[in-house]
Amino acid sequence: MSRFIQYDRNQQYLLPPSVDEWLPEGHLARFVVEVIDQLDLSKLTGRYSGSGSAAYHPSMMLALLVYGYASGTFASRKIERATYDSVAFRFIAANHHPDHDTLAHFRKTFLVELEDLFVQVLALAQAMKLVKLGQISLDGTKIKANASKHKALSHGRIEKLEAQLREEVQALLKKAADVDQEELADGIDLPAEIARREDRLEALAEAKTKIAERVKERDEQARKDYQEKLARREALRAAGKKPRGKEPKAPETGPQAKDQINLTDEESRIMPSADGFVQGYNAQAAVDVASMLVATTTLTQQTNDKQQVEPMLSELKALQDRFGKPDTLLADNGYFSNTNIQACVKQKITPLIALGREAHHLSLEQRLTPDAPEPETADSLVKMAWKLKTQSGRALYAKRKSTVEPVFGIIKQVLGFRQFSLRGLDAVTGEWKLVAMAFNLKRMQVLAAG
Numbered sequence: 076m077s078r079f080i081q082y083d084r085n086q087q088y089l090l091p092p093s094v095d096e097w098l099p100e101g102h103l104a105r106f107v108v109e110v111i112d113q114l115d116l117s118k119l120t121g122r123y124s125g126s127g128s129a130a131y132h133p134s135m136m137l138a139l140l141v142y143g144y145a146s147g148t149f150a151s152r153k154i155e156r157a158t159y160d161s162v163a164f165r166f167i168a169a170n171h172h173p174d175h176d177t178l179a180h181f182r183k184t185f186l187v188e189l190e191d192l193f194v195q196v197l198a199l200a201q202a203m204k205l206v207k208l209g210q211i212s213l214d215g216t217k218i219k220a221n222a223s224k225h226k227a228l229s230h231g232r233i234e235k236l237e238a239q240l241r242e243e244v245q246a247l248l249k250k251a252a253d254v255d256q257e258e259l260a261d262g263i264d265l266p267a268e269i270a271r272r273e274d275r276l277e278a279l280a281e282a283k284t285k286i287a288e289r290v291k292e293r294d295e296q297a298r299k300d301y302q303e304k305l306a307r308r309e310a311l312r313a314a315g316k317k318p319r320g321k322e323p324k325a326p327e328t329g330p331q332a333k334d335q336i337n338l339t340d341e342e343s344r345i346m347p348s349a350d351g352f353v354q355g356y357n358a359q360a361a362v363d364v365a366s367m368l369v370a371t372t373t374l375t376q377q378t379n380d381k382q383q384v385e386p387m388l389s390e391l392k393a394l395q396d397r398f399g400k401p402d403t404l405l406a407d408n409g410y411f412s413n414t415n416i417q418a419c420v421k422q423k424i425t426p427l428i429a430l431g432r433e434a435h436h437l438s439l440e441q442r443l444t445p446d447a448p449e450p451e452t453a454d455s456l457v458k459m460a461w462k463l464k465t466q467s468g469r470a471l472y473a474k475r476k477s478t479v480e481p482v483f484g485i486i487k488q489v490l491g492f493r494q495f496s497l498r499g500l501d502a503v504t505g506e507w508k509l510v511a512m513a514f515n516l517k518r519m520q521v522l523a524a525g
Contacts, residue, residue: 094166104163106520107142114195118188131173136181137192138167144513147491151178183497186505193371193512194394200368200515201398205522208394210364210471211401212479213387213410215380216487217355219494220343220503224354227345230286231332233279240272240279247272278338285341286330297326340498344376356495358507359383361391362479364405368518369482369511370394374504380409385418392422403427405475413456420455427472430460486514 098104111134119133142163143154152175157164159172173181200206228236251265301323308318337343337354346355357380359373371390375383384406391401404419408429419426446465450457462468486492492510495503 094162094170097162098166101524102163102166103145103517103520104142104166106523107145107516108138108167110196110199110516110519111138111141113199114192116192118191119185122184131171131177131181133181133185135168135171136173136178137185139164139173139178140182140509141513141516142167144492144510145490145517147489149492149496151175151182151496154178182506182509183502186497186502186508189505189508189512193508193515194397196512196515196519197368197370197394198397200366200519200522203519203523205519206363206366206368206370206398208363208370208391208398208401210403210405210474211370211391212362212364212475213359213384213404213406214362214475214479214483215357215359215383215409216483217346217348217353218358218492218507219353219355220337220340221495221498222337222339222343222354224337224345224352226339227335227337227354228279228282229332230283230330230334233283233286234332237276237279240276244269244272244276282336282338282341283330286334286336289336290328290330290334294326294328297328301326342376342498342500344378346378356500356503356507357383359387360479360482360511361387362482364474364478366518366522367478367482368515368522370398370401372507372511374500374507376500380406381412381415384410384412384415388418388422388424400424403471405472405479407475416455416459425462426455426459427463427468428459429472430463482514486510490514490517 114134116133116137119137123130123133139154139158143149143157146163148154148157148164154164155172155175155178158168159165197206247265247269251269304323308322311318335345340354343354343356346353346357348355357375357377359375359380361370361372362368363370371387371394373383373386373390375386377383384404388404400422401424403425404427406426406428408431411428411430415428416426446467447461450461452458463472490510490513495506497503497506
């Protein structure tokens with residue numbers, strides 16, 4: 076006869092149970108609490124006034140959010156539910172249950188302070204001898220906005236809708252003048268129908284105005300580029316040389332038919348991604364090669380990575396006094412430009428930015444070929460091209476794929492973070508910093524245990 080372990084769901088405890096005893100030692104929730112308890116949260120606590128009812132302590136709220144993001148629980152409603160269902164969340168909340176509105180309000184209120192807290196966590200990693208910024212890998216990934224791309228309208232589509240709505244309003248006004256309200260079919264309210272279309276026309280006009288404001292920067296850059304082209308051609312003529320090619324055309328300014336705006340999150344953009352076009356943002360991360368910890372992040376509405384090197388260098392420079400200056404920046408071909416190379420050299424950082432698509436497998440002959448002599452030149456681009464072809468340069472550049480790309484893979488596939496919960500550039504920038512902090516804490520626990 077089989078023997079089974081007896082169980083009784085109505086078993087009474089002789090002493091009150093402790094959540095601390097239920098959570099295993101070495102659990103990520105314990106590590107998150109230990110780290111956050113060491114942070115200086117004065118910027119958060121100082122935001123609370125002495126009046127009103129007592130509030131949950133920021134250390135508990137922050138730990139709930141960070142552990143939530145580190146374990147793939149992002150929605151405030153799910154975190155609230157987890158404080159009942161999950162031992163780890165119960166441990167962090169000490170058997171309290173902040174409601175989802177409180178959690179969402181906390182996250183939205185303290186997004187700005189996350190910048191300082193992110194740096195504090197990195198400083199703790201440095202104190203634990205887990206990170207020393209030396210070689211940095213830079214890459215970007217497209218993350219969906221909290222908005223559907225089907226809610227995006229182009230300038231051309233808006234103009235067609237405006238024309239259609241104006242025709243409908245005129246038709247309704249004519250109908251109102253021709254017949255009495257009583258003669259209309261049941262359920263038709265002409266004034267309400269007209270008002271609804273006029274409200275829609277007003278919203279479309281506002282969307283067109285925002286598109287016009289958005290393209291001003293693009294138009295200004297186009298005019299600047301046009302003037303530079305003219306100046307170069309005039310300089311050639313002044314030197315007695317004939318300019319090559321056709322005369323540059325003046326740029327077309329103002330909104331174009333394809334210019335779009337999203338009615339749900341107007342600051343998001345249509346982005347090309349591995350999954351096709353998505354409504355989202357371009358999230359950037361600079362990752363320490365040795366530890367795979369995220370050193371800093373930026374977030375942009377631009378689809379092109381080429382313009383993201385200088386903003387990231389500025390972020391790294393701000394950390395220089397506390398963490399030192401990186402000596403090498405690794406990036407793929409999407410970041411290549413002579414301007415970016417010079418920006419790295421100016422900060423005395425060696426750039427290793429791919430000049431084109433790299434071959435996946437080199438032939439045996441290429442692997443065994445001795446390095447060419449270093450060119451005697453002051454040209455940074457020539458020097459970088461030579462370095463990328465050396466055995467040491469290839470080995471160093473190969474580390475890019477094994478550092479920053481796995482970080483994005485873990486964030487998206489393991490943590491499951493593929494879409495922002497918040498809306499607007501400032502809000503999602505803070506949320507991206509929260510995601511990076513959660514990843515770092517998860518990674519720090521692994522490094523500390525190893």
